[in-house]
Amino acid sequence: MAEDKINNTKSDDIIADVTSGDYKYGFTTDIETEVIPIGLNEEVVRLISAKKEEPEWLLEFRLKAFRHWQTLKMPKWAHLNIPEIDYQAISYYAAPRKNAPKSLDEVDPELLKTFDKLGIPLEEQKALSGMAVDAVMDSVSVKTTFRETLAEKGIIFCSISEAVKSYPDLVKQYLGSVVSYADNFFAALNCAVFSDGSFVYIPKGVRCPMELSTYFRINAGKTGQFERTLIVADDDSYVSYLEGCTAPQRDENQLHAAIVEIVVMNNAEVKYSTVQNWYPGDKEGKGGIYNFVTKRALCKGDNSKVSWTQVETGSAITWKYPSCVLKGDNSIGEFYSVAVTNNYQQADTGTKMIHIGKNTRSRIVSKGISAGKSENSYRGLVKVMPGAENARNFSQCDSLLLNDHCGAHTFPYMDIQNPTAVVEHEATTSKINEDQLFYCNQRGISTEDAVGLIVNGYAREVINKLPMEFAVEAQKLLSVSLEGSVG
Amino acid sequence: MKQQYIDVYADNRDLIKANSAPCLNIIRDAAAEAFKITGFPTHKDEAYLYCPTLQYLATDYGLNLKQIEPKVSEKELFHCSVPGINSVVVAMVNDQMRAISETLPDGVVVCSLKDACERYPEEVENCFNSLASKHADAMTHFNNMLAQNGFFVYVKKNTQLEQPLQIVRMLDATIEMMTVAHNLVYVADNAQAKLLLCDHNRKGSKVFHDTLTEVVVAPHARLELYELESTSETTISHSQLFVTQAEGSEMLLNQLTLSNGITHRHTVVDLDGDHANLWLGGMVLNDRQQKTENYTEINHNASYCNCKELFKYILDEEAEGAFSGRIIVGDGTKQTEAYQTNRNLCLTNTAKMHAKPQLEIYADDVKCGHGATTGQLDETALFYMQARGIGKEEARMLLMLAFVADVIDKITVEPLRDRLRMMTEKRLRGEGVKCNNCSLC
Numbered sequence: 001m002a003e004d005k006i007n008n009t010k011s012d013d014i015i016a017d018v019t020s021g022d023y024k025y026g027f028t029t030d031i032e033t034e035v036i037p038i039g040l041n042e043e044v045v046r047l048i049s050a051k052k053e054e055p056e057w058l059l060e061f062r063l064k065a066f067r068h069w070q071t072l073k074m075p076k077w078a079h080l081n082i083p084e085i086d087y088q089a090i091s092y093y094a095a096p097r098k099n100a101p102k103s104l105d106e107v108d109p110e111l112l113k114t115f116d117k118l119g120i121p122l123e124e125q126k127a128l129s130g131m132a133v134d135a136v137m138d139s140v141s142v143k144t145t146f147r148e149t150l151a152e153k154g155i156i157f158c159s160i161s162e163a164v165k166s167y168p169d170l171v172k173q174y175l176g177s178v179v180s181y182a183d184n185f186f187a188a189l190n191c192a193v194f195s196d197g198s199f200v201y202i203p204k205g206v207r208c209p210m211e212l213s214t215y216f217r218i219n220a221g222k223t224g225q226f227e228r229t230l231i232v233a234d235d236d237s238y239v240s241y242l243e244g245c246t247a248p249q250r251d252e253n254q255l256h257a258a259i260v261e262i263v264v265m266n267n268a269e270v271k272y273s274t275v276q277n278w279y280p281g282d283k284e285g286k287g288g289i290y291n292f293v294t295k296r297a298l299c300k301g302d303n304s305k306v307s308w309t310q311v312e313t314g315s316a317i318t319w320k321y322p323s324c325v326l327k328g329d330n331s332i333g334e335f336y337s338v339a340v341t342n343n344y345q346q347a348d349t350g351t352k353m354i355h356i357g358k359n360t361r362s363r364i365v366s367k368g369i370s371a372g373k374s375e376n377s378y379r380g381l382v383k384v385m386p387g388a389e390n391a392r393n394f395s396q397c398d399s400l401l402l403n404d405h406c407g408a409h410t411f412p413y414m415d416i417q418n419p420t421a422v423v424e425h426e427a428t429t430s431k432i433n434e435d436q437l438f439y440c441n442q443r444g445i446s447t448e449d450a451v452g453l454i455v456n457g458y459a460r461e462v463i464n465k466l467p468m469e470f471a472v473e474a475q476k477l478l479s480v481s482l483e484g485s486v487g
Numbered sequence: 488m489k490q491q492y493i494d495v496y497a498d499n500r501d502l503i504k505a506n507s508a509p510c511l512n513i514i515r516d517a518a519a520e521a522f523k524i525t526g527f528p529t530h531k532d533e534a535y536l537y538c539p540t541l542q543y544l545a546t547d548y549g550l551n552l553k554q555i556e557p558k559v560s561e562k563e564l565f566h567c568s569v570p571g572i573n574s575v576v577v578a579m580v581n582d583q584m585r586a587i588s589e590t591l592p593d594g595v596v597v598c599s600l601k602d603a604c605e606r607y608p609e610e611v612e613n614c615f616n617s618l619a620s621k622h623a624d625a626m627t628h629f630n631n632m633l634a635q636n637g638f639f640v641y642v643k644k645n646t647q648l649e650q651p652l653q654i655v656r657m658l659d660a661t662i663e664m665m666t667v668a669h670n671l672v673y674v675a676d677n678a679q680a681k682l683l684l685c686d687h688n689r690k691g692s693k694v695f696h697d698t699l700t701e702v703v704v705a706p707h708a709r710l711e712l713y714e715l716e717s718t719s720e721t722t723i724s725h726s727q728l729f730v731t732q733a734e735g736s737e738m739l740l741n742q743l744t745l746s747n748g749i750t751h752r753h754t755v756v757d758l759d760g761d762h763a764n765l766w767l768g769g770m771v772l773n774d775r776q777q778k779t780e781n782y783t784e785i786n787h788n789a790s791y792c793n794c795k796e797l798f799k800y801i802l803d804e805e806a807e808g809a810f811s812g813r814i815i816v817g818d819g820t821k822q823t824e825a826y827q828t829n830r831n832l833c834l835t836n837t838a839k840m841h842a843k844p845q846l847e848i849y850a851d852d853v854k855c856g857h858g859a860t861t862g863q864l865d866e867t868a869l870f871y872m873q874a875r876g877i878g879k880e881e882a883r884m885l886l887m888l889a890f891v892a893d894v895i896d897k898i899t900v901e902p903l904r905d906r907l908r909m910m911t912e913k914r915l916r917g918e919g920v921k922c923n924n925c926s927l928c
Contacts, residue, residue, distance in 0.1 A: 417840075423862065
C-alpha cells in the first residue's frame with residue numbers, strides 16, 4: 001500500500017512536471033520591419049498588392065475575396081473558446097526591409113542568428129542535410145537555397161510573389177483552384193491579404209531529389225501572418241515537403257490564417273509534413289498564436305496520392321483540417337496526426353476525406369494527448385459521393401488524458417452515398433495505463449521514464465511517417481511540450 | 488416559418504389554456520416568449536445538422552386546440568396487439584388518452600397528464616419540466632408553447648411490474664394536422680417496469696407529431712422502454728425524450744423504427760446518480776423516401792456509471808438515415824465506462840447515411856470507445872450460403888436479419904421479440920409491417 005502511495009505521488013509529480021514545462025523557443029529577433037498601419041479595407045488590399053507589384057488579375061482576385069469576406073461571419077461551430085478577434089486591430093503586412101539578398105552575405109546577420117538558435121544554420125543545412133530551405137520570416141521570402149540544383153531538374157521552388165512574376169501562367173491556373181476564395185471565412189481573408197509563401201512545381205516524371213522545407217517564423221508584434229502555399233505535382237512526379245515553425249514568446253495574441261493548396265496529377269505523389277510549435281501562451285493561458293489554417297489537397301489525376309503528417313504541439317488555439325479531395329480514380333489520401341495540448345491550449349483539428357473517384361482509399365490516424373486544462377478535439381469528415389464505387393476508409397482516433405481537468409473529444413462525421421463504400425471509424429479514450437506504468441516500474445524503469453516511453457510509443461505510429469530530420473525534432477517537441485523534466 | 492405558430496398562439500391563447508393540463512399552462516407563456524426569440528432551429532445548428540423534419544414545419548397544419556375527440560371505435564383502438572404479450576394496453580388517439588384494456592395492476596397509474604395534475608399533483612410537480620427546462624432548446628420551447636396534454640405513467644415505490652405496459656398511439660386526422668404532446672413517466676424508488684410505446688397511424692392521415700417525454704427513473708429503479716414506430720410515409724414525427732437516472736438505477740431504451748415517414752428522435756439521458764446503468768439502442772429500416780435521424784446525448788454526471796449504445800440502420804432505395812450520438816463525460820466523474828457503436832448498411836446508390844458518433848470527455852478516469860462502420864453485406868458470407876443452396880436473395884435476407892439481431896435480442900419481452908423478428912423479416916422482404924388482420928395501418 002505504502003509503495004503504491006509513493007508511486008502515486010511520484011506519478012502526480014511527473015504529471016505536474018509534465019504540465020509545467022516552459023516554452024523553450026521564446027525569443028525575439030531585432031530586425032527592422034516595415035509594417036503598414038493597422039486596419040483592413042479595400043485600400044489596404046490595394047496597398048499590399050501595390051507593394052508587391054502584382055499584376056491586375058491578382059489584385060482583382062484579392063478584391064473579390066475581400067468583398068466576399070465582408071459578407072461573412074466568423075463560424076462558431078468548433079469546440080473552441082475563441083476571444084473576439086478585432087480584424088481592424090491587426091496590421092496586414094510586415095516585411096523585412098532588406099529585400100531579396102543575392103547571397104548569404106547580404107542576409108541580415110540578426111536573421112542568421114535567429115536561424116542558428118532554431119537549429120537550422122543555413123550553411124550547415126546546405127552542406128550536411130541536403131535540404132533546400134526557403135526561409136520565411138514574417139511575410140517575405142528572405143533566402144532561398146539550392147535553387148540551382150532544383151532548376152536543373154526543372155523544379156520550381158520559390159516564394160509565391162516571385163512565382164507571380166516569373167511564372168504567372170502557372171500561378172494563375174492553380175491559385176484558388178483547390179481552396180476557393182469563397183471556401184470559408186479565413187480562406188477569404190487569406191485570399192484578400194496573403195503576403196507571401198512558397199510555390200512548388202514539379203514537372204512531369206520528376207522525382208524531387210531532396211526534401212523541400214520552409215521554416216515559418218512570425219516575428220513582428222501585432223502582425224497577422226497570411227501565408228499561401230501552392231504545390232503542383234505534375235504527372236508521375238514525387239515531392240516531400242516539410243513545414244515547421246517556432247515563434248517567439250510574446251503576450252499579444254497573433255492570428256495566423258494560412259492556406260495550403262496542393263494539386264496532384266496522374267500517378268503523382270505528394271507528402272506534406274508539418275511540425276507546428278508556435279507560442280502556446282503561458283501557463284495561465286495568456287497570449288499565444290491563433291492558428292486557423294485551410295489546407296487542402298486535390299488528387300486530380302488517377303492513381304495519385306497525398307499524405308498529410310502533422311505534429312501539433314504549439315499555438316494557443318489550433319483550428320485546421322488538412323483535407324484530401326480524391327477526385328482521380330484509384331487515388332489515395334492519408335492523414336497522420338499527433339496533437340498535444342497543455343495548460344490552456346485548445347485544438348480542434350482533424351481532416352476531411354472526400355471520395356469522388358472510383359476505388360479511392362483513405363486512411364486517418366489521429367492521436368490526441370491532453371494535459372493541464374486543455375481541450376483537444378478531433379473532428380473529421382469522410383464523405384463518399386454517389387459515384388465513388390468501392391471507396392474504402394479507415395479512421396482511428398485515440399485520445400490520451402494526462403489528468404482529470406483536461407478534455408478529449410472526438411467528432412467524426414460520415415456521409416455515405418454509395419452502397420459499395422466501406423467506411424470504418426474507431427476511437428478510444430483513456431488515461432495512461434496504470435498497468436503499463438507498473439510493468440515498467442517493476443523492470444527498474446522510473447515512472448518518469450515510463451511516462452515518456454508510453455507517450456512516445458503512443459505517438460510512434462505517426463512520428464514514423466515523418467521524414468528523418470523532422471522525426472527527431474518532433475520527438476524533441478513532444479518532450480518539451482509534455483514531459484518537462486522527463487524527456 | 489415561426490410566425491404562423493406565434494400568431495396561432497397569440498390568437499388562441501385562452502382557448503389553448505382552457506383545454507390543457509394545468510401544469511402545462513404554468514410554463515406556456517415563458518415558453519412562447521422564448522420561442523419568439525429562438526424561432527425554429529436550422530441546419531446550421533450542430534444538433535439539427537441533418538434533421539429531416541424541420542422543412543415540414545412550414546406547412547399550414549390544423550391544430551386540435553379544442554381537444555375534440557376524433558371518432559374511433561373501441562375495436563379499432565385495441566386492434567394492434569402482439570399475440571401472447573399479455574400486456575396492459577392503453578390506447579391513445581393523437582395526444583388524447585382514450586381507453587385502457589383492463590384494470591391496471593396495483594401500484595401503477597396511467598392517465599392523461601390533465602388528470603394527473605388533479606390526482607397526483609405532488610408527483611407531477613416533482614418531475615414535470617425538471618428535465619425539459621434543463622435541456623431546453625428551440626423545439627422544447629415550441630412544444631411547451633402548444634402542448635395541451637399527454638400521458639402520465641407512474642410506477643409507485645417498490646412495485647415490481649412483470650406485465651408490460653403498452654401505450655398504443657394512433658395518429659388519426661382527416662386534414663393535415665399537427666399534434667403536440669407532453670408526456671411524463673415516473674418510476675419511483677426500487678420499482679420495476681416495462682413500457683412499450685407503439686406509434687401507428689390511420690392510413691392516409693397526414694400528421695406532424697411533436698412529442699416531448701420526460702422520464703424520471705428514481706434510485707434503484709429499473710425501466711425498460713421500447714419505442715416502436717410503424718407508421719406510414721405521411722407521418723412526420725419529431726420527438727424529444729429526456730431521461731434522468733438516479734443512483735443505482737438501470738434503464739434499457741430501445742428505439743425501433745420499422746416503417747415511418749420522416750422521423751427525428753432527440754434523446755437526452757442524464758446519468759445523475761452513481762452506479763447508474765444504461766443500454767441505449769435502436770434500429771432503423773428505411774426505404775423509398777423515408778428519413779430517420781436519431782440524435783442521442785448521454786451525460787455522465789456521476790461516477791461509476793456505465794453506458795452502452797448501439798444503433799443499426801438498413802437503408803434501401805432513396806432512404807436517408809442520420810445518427811448523431813454524443814457521450815459526454817463530465818469533469819470529476821470516476822470510473823466511467825461508455826461505449827458507442829453505429830453500424831449501417833446502404834443498399835443502393837441513392838440511399839444516404841450520415842453518421843456522427845461523438846465523444847466529449849472532461850475526466851481522465853474513463854474507458855470510452857466508439858466505432859462506426861458503413862458498408863455492405865459480407866460477400867464471402869453471401870457466397871458461403873449460396874454454395875450451400877440458399878438463394879442469393881434469401882441469403883441477403885438472412886444476413887440483414889442477423890445484422891439487426893443484436894438490437895432485437897435486447898428485448899426482454901419474449902412475445903414482443905418474436906413479433907419483431909417476424910415484422911423485421913416481413914419488412915425486409917418488402918411486405919410491409921401490417922399486423923395480421925389489421926384494418927388500420
